[in-house]
Structure formats: C-alpha cells, structure tokens
C-alpha cells in the first residue's frame with residue numbers, strides 16, 4: 088500500500104480531545120447485569136477514532152488496540168464516560184489514549200474503569216495510506232504522553248518482529264515434520 092502526501096499541518100492535542108457518554112442498557116450487559124467487555128472495547132474504539140479523525144480529518148482504520156485492564160465492573164443504569172486525545176502522530180499512523188470512567192447514577196461519584204492505547208492509520212477513500220499532521224504537545228502531561236507513545240511504538244514493533252520470527256520458526260518446523 089503506498090502512502091500519499093496531503094500537505095499536513097501540525098495540530099495541538101486539545102484540538103483532538105473527544106468525549107462520549109453512554110447510559111448502559113440491558114442490551115449492553117451480561118446475565119449479571121454488568122457491561123460486556125466487548126461492548127466496552129467497542130465504545131473505546133469509537134471514542135479513539137473520534138480523536139484520530141479530528142487530528143487527520145480523513146478516514147481512519149484501527150490498526151491495533153493495546154492491552155486493556157477492566158478495573159471496575161460497570162452496571163446497567165450507570166453512565167459511562169470516555170475521553171480520548173492523540174498522544175503522538177508518526178508517519179501514516181497515530182497513537183490515541185482513551186480513558187474510561189463510570190459515574191454512579193445516584194451519587195455522581197466517578198470511578199476509573201479502564202484505559203487503552205490505540206493505533207489508527209489514516210487512509211483515503213481507496214484505502215491508500217495518508218501522511219498524518221504532526222502533533223505539538225504543549226503541557227507537561229502532553230509532553231510525557233508524547234514521549235511514552237514512542238516507547239510503546241518501539242515495544243509494539245519489537246513484539247511484532249518477535250511474533251514474525253516465531254511464525255517463521257513454526258512454519259520451518261512444520262515443513263520439516265511434514266517432510267519426515
């Protein structure tokens with residue numbers, strides 16, 4: 088797939104910030120009345136895509152969603168609050184952070200439920216990759232997330248290379264077995 092130049096400009100983190108609030112209904116829940124993990128991942132993907140879209144102003148596809156811990160159960164009737172922003176832009180991809188809270192319906196108390204990092208890739212209508220605008224981190228927190236995003240990208244790349252090598256070894260072993 089070839090990437091296409093789009094004459095990108097640099098954007099601030101604030102300009103990418105996105106938020107979604109959902110009331111949890113029975114259709115979102117398991118038989119205990121707790122929000123399904125897959126449904127939570129769907130909400131995370133959508134909120135992440137909003138920040139990626141605000142940054143790129145193009146179509147985006149999800150390339151990866153990192154490890155998620157489900158810290159607290161979320162119940163039917165709770166309000167789920169998701170916030171996202173871009174942590175760092177690379178060439179055609181960008182990392183978005185999503186943080187999720189649950190708001191207790193009676194007390195209004197907020198509890199942290201989950202956090203996730205997602206990688207989106209910008210593409211045009213024909214699926215060709217597009218160069219993304221640079222991100223300009225300004226506050227100390229934005230600068231810290233910007234630096235952490237590079238470390239996570241290096242970790243993802245190392246993991247991908249390790250898995251590729253593992254597959255190569257398994258394939259090699261598989262054909263050896265088949266030959267004997």
Ligand SMILES: CC(C)(COP(=O)(O)OP(=O)(O)OC[C@H]1O[C@@H](n2cnc3c(N)ncnc32)[C@H](O)[C@@H]1OP(=O)(O)O)[C@@H](O)C(=O)NCCC(=O)NCCS
Pocket residue numbers: 088148149150151177178179180181206208216243
């Ligand atoms: C994501 C996708 C566009 C990558 O395309 P590709 O031709 O494999 O591109 P490359 O391997 O050259 O990588 C392109 C960019 O994506 C990043 N990328 C690709 N796979 C990635 C992964 N698994 N995790 C993190 N980043 C990834 C690369 O680091 C690169 O970033 P950069 O341009 O900023 O340096 C392609 O794999 C795709 O279309 N996947 C399906 C997307 C989709 O349908 N998502 C919904 C799934 S339910």
